Amino acid sequence: MTDFKPKKWPKQARSKASFDAILEGAARLLRRQGYEALTTNRVAAEAGVGIATLYEFFPNKEAIVAELVARLMAKVEANMEEAFAEAVGQDPWPAVTHMTSRAVGSLAEDREVFHVLLRQVPFVPQLPVVMETRAALAALSQRVRITAAGALDLPMPEEDAWLISEMLYNAILEVAFLDVDEKKRAELTKELARLTYRMAVGRDPEAAGSVSR
Amino acid sequence: MTDFKPKKWPKQARSKASFDAILEGAARLLRRQGYEALTTNRVAAEAGVGIATLYEFFPNKEAIVAELVARLMAKVEANMEEAFAEAVGQDPWPAVTHMTSRAVGSLAEDREVFHVLLRQVPFVPQLPVVMETRAALAALSQRVRITAAGALDLPMPEEDAWLISEMLYNAILEVAFLDVDEKKRAELTKELARLTYRMAVGRDPEAAGSVSR
DNA sequence: ATATAATCCAAGTAATTGCTCGGAAAACTC
């Protein structure tokens, strides 16, 4: 099987620059042309390095994509942990809106690249780093839900958790991928949070009894 | 731009068989090896026809995929219209569960092929036939919702419709794609219907007031 | 029965792909 890790990590500043340039070139190509246009020769050209330099660090094309994905996922995860820290102690409804909006926001920054990677590259969704990040995010929402449960006395059917996190994940992607202005995206994000709350709690956030005592 | 329609339709029974064999061969390859393994030469071999025969009917690889998609989508749409006819006049909650379960079921039949086509082939989600089918399905759920609104006196915020149908579409795909036994899939489908109902109506289907007078 | 149209196909072509080779230059180590 193909190896999805860099065969060598850069040691000097010079090669760190090349390494980064390769990843940035790959991202630019993905954004502009999609995965089908991503050839190793083109990535090298776009990055401004020789093709042999590229193969000095990466064993194959997939490893480039995997490393790019790893970096993007790390950024998302960091963002979401920060968001969680900010949401701790807030009431359930503000907590949900805040987490949702941060999730959409951190994907929307690089929406074209995320779109291509997560929806068009066959092996990316199965990548360990992606599955781990998804699990970490699901765990975070679980903790938000538990807080909410304490405040709201929620029934929490075992099975729903998976479905809700699945629906939420996909909806967040869809909203983040949309090519709309930020105002419209913010509106949709708010609505998404409301629907999520409805799914999880079974009633509207504005309804009586939704605010913790 | 490349043409996504067959360059010629078969006229005799002999060539109809070839035409179908090509599409079935393509589907088999997609199911077994994914889109990356789908080469025109391999499709021809798998279908048991010469490569030139393939190019007699299809101008390029994409047209094969597009025609396969068109056939699958037509089947789904027919299924869903039938399901809608059966759901008409039923109470909202049974109508929703019925439609959801038929949707999942009609995708699950060919789940690997649908999975590859809808999630890994860059141009498929943008194909007119796919977008039209999605629109048709969204229109169907709208009509279910309108019926429900009449029975339940629902508030129907304009914006939610899109989000709900988006979430529902993705969740249906996810549940249909899952590699689980049919009992488990049926459970998840039922839960999905319940969450959908919660999203759309704002309360549980079993709660008082959910049954039409 | 003959002419016309439909259907078939294997061998081949031009272009592109991922990736290697062999070695030069630059940076660290002592």
Place this chain on the structure above:
DNA sequence: GAGTTTTCCGAGCAATTACTTGGATTATAT
């Protein structure tokens, strides 16, 4: 400053790709 390691690179190769060519075979029409 000599030796070692790291970094760089473009020409080119083997394999694969989508697709064409030129013609043979089979069905249909008259």
